[in-house]
Amino acid sequence: MNDARHDPVSPRPRGVFLAVNASFSHAGIAAGYFKGIAESAGWDWHTEELVRGEAVQPALVRVCALRPRMLAATFYLFTRQVALSFIRRFKALQPECLVVAGGPEFLGDNRAFLEAEPAVDLAVRGEGENAFAAILANAGDPAALGRIPGVCRLANGAYQDNGAAAPVAPLDAIPSPYPGLPIPFKRPFILLETTRGCANACSFCTSAGTPVRSFSAGRVRSDLEAIRARGIREVRVANRTFNDRAEHCLPLLRMFRDEFPELRFHLEIDPARVTPALLREFETAVPGRFHVEAGVQTLCDPVLRNLGRQATAARTLSGLRRLRAVPGLKLHADLIAGLPGGTLEHALSDLLALSALGPDEIQLEVLKLLPGTRLASERGQWGMVASPEPPYEVLRTGTMGVGELENARRLSRVVEWFYNPPDFTRLLAEASRADPGFWPALLDRASRMLDAPDAPGLETRYRLLAEHFDWRGPPRLRHGLGYQWLKRGFSAMNGIVDAAPWRGPVPGDAELVEGDPDEPVARAFRAELDLPHIFAFGRRSDIRSAVAVYRLPPAGPGRHVRGESRPAAQMRA
Structure with missing residues (x-):
């Protein structure tokens, strides 16, 4: 603009x-x-x-x-x-x-x-x-x-x-930035402040301990009306901790939900402060309306105390479990490696516990010593050495050497490449629950990829995970990965799962797992997973993924593989 x-x-x-x-x-x-x-x-x-x-x-x-x-x-x-x-x-x-x-x-x-x-x-x-x-x-x-x-x-x-400028109060005195935006506004999202300041005292944060002030409900409503009028559909609320005060956040959630149904909202919250009232507001919203970013940072109580953070690991995990159970709520969780007193083992343990809960996304970052933070002034106490130029990443701490912090950075890339793609999230959550050594083993297996400047292609990542699940992990993980591979439309004949062309109708006793059984089908493949499956693919060249997936019962005495066909399925060779 x-x-x-x-x-x-x-x-x-x-x-x-x-x-x-x-x-x-x-x-x-x-x-x-x-x-x-x-x-x-x-x-x-x-x-x-x-x-x-x-x-x-x-x-x-x-x-x-x-x-x-x-x-x-x-x-x-x-x-x-x-x-x-x-x-x-x-x-x-x-x-x-x-x-x-x-x-x-x-x-x-x-x-x-x-x-x-x-x-x-x-x-x-x-x-x-x-x-x-x-x-x-x-x-x-x-x-x-x-x-x-x-x-x-x-x-x-x-x-x-001359020290620090005085915090603005009341916040409504600040002119609204939204009426001057063009119509239509072509960016995919816009920021919105409803508060400033943070009651938490996290030593790494630039807002730690600053007084919390709020824009009035009327001002927030007026800003959202201007945002909506410009065709914007995603609002990222820039509060440090949206659920800091129930008397502010709960009425706003109701306003977001009831008065602005066209908009989606991204909120940063403290999972240790999740309350039944907050959960009720999320549960009554249309699925997909709210994207919650939960600031976990660490699940190690001594490190939390070193930060001056009010949360405990137990309260944080409890809040995350309750958020994860809300239908249609997209949950993103943040972890930081290199915190005061933290080790690489802590980062791996935090990641294992968090990924086992199955949030939609996990972000693992190495600590940055930001200017003006308490931790930046206390770096000597914790043996911290940080880059003198942006992004001020920690290079060494009293409990993490240079090599260990580099491993944490590499682990961050593994999480981004292998956990966060929706194809893999559920499987890696299950792998975390099944295998306490999952993340160190995957980090080791992916090491040959991590020196490249860019992420490998999705198909390459599938193949690496297939190798890994062949080596360790229950067979259901390998089956689940093969299911996702075929559903996405990757090669059935030269892939990570045995599959063969299926030229007959869908058997009458087949169970539709997902998709549209009435969609015209151009080709289909049968794969032996935990049970036999048929993956049907449509005629449209712009849609690569399967249009329908069926599960077949296990073959037994007297059962014919090509049984009575489903009338709705139009299977053609």
Whole structure:
């Protein structure tokens, strides 16, 4: 949504917000907040968007044509370098422009950054809205700029640090970013804040212990109405812990469910705080309306205590089991390796316990020591060494060496490649329940793939799992994998399961497992799994997967394989 257009006759001071997104799908809402604040202050304000990996030169030409008095940008972990690349070039061309940077990258000590990056005049620590309004009001007064809470700068070579900007309250005072979005909005989802702050005190988090404030229900409703009017159908609620306070989250869930049935909502929750009331709200929703991301982090109680996290492993697992039992609720769970006191064995144990529950997705990441977090300041206590540049990943801890953390990173790829594809999730959950050594063994078997830059093709992953299940695991896992292979439409004659063409009608005693028995069939195959199955494939070239799958009873005395046919099945050779 670029609106940086040249308007040479505007009498108002002109400014630009540089919005750098990690991908086309991701669009922050800070640009809309700041545009509303700037326009209320009498500025002619424009937004210039960039996507990481995109050339900066065309955007640079557009922004320079505006000759702005101020350029502002929010720096995030994965967009910092793109923002700097643009700002360095811009400042070289227009050195008189005031350049202001904010965002999570500036929550720590900003002296080294400002000394290394003279293209940035001011860095803002903390929530930016109040500081931004004050900067707009005092843009022509260097002395006044130096008194604004949250501002860090170099003044005549001396570093000046004004602490953290005051948290915004009430949040409804922040202008809504949604009315200014185009119709239709072409991104697949949009972010929505309903609270800021977090009552948890997790030492790795930038929001730990900040006061929790809420947007009013009326403001949330108005924002959602604007979102819906722009054709957006997926809303990712950006609260740190959506279920932090029942009096806030339960009415919102009812509003989401009843007033905005067209929208799907992604919520981040603490599984240790799942309550019966929360579950009832999820249970009464239409399946697929809510996608829950559960922040597990670890299931090791000593490590949880080291973090200052209020959860326990028992409460977390209980909440996850109850969430998993809600029909139609998509459940994503997060784990972190490299936490204070954590070991590789803890990461493997956490993964085994979590995958055995069968959430739809698992994300395992290595800890990042983010600027301004308590853990970043306590790194020496835990023997932590982290990368000095984004994404600040931990390289060594007092309890995990370099090689062990590398194994955790490789394990993360194994989870992404082999657990998260829907073809495999149920099978790997079952494997985790059946085999306590499943994950180390799979990590070892997949090791030859893990040095490649990209994920192997899905068919290659099927074949590796087939090898693995042949080696260890109950036969039902191998049968289940073969079922998924044939259902997807991979080769029946040169695949991971024995199959042969089936040229007759479906026997009358066959049981329809899934699919449409009335769909015209072009070809079919019989496979010997736990029981014999017939996989029927349709005539449409754009649909590769089976249109119907039948289970045959085991062959016995007096039973003919080609029995009385089903009238509904139109099987043709």
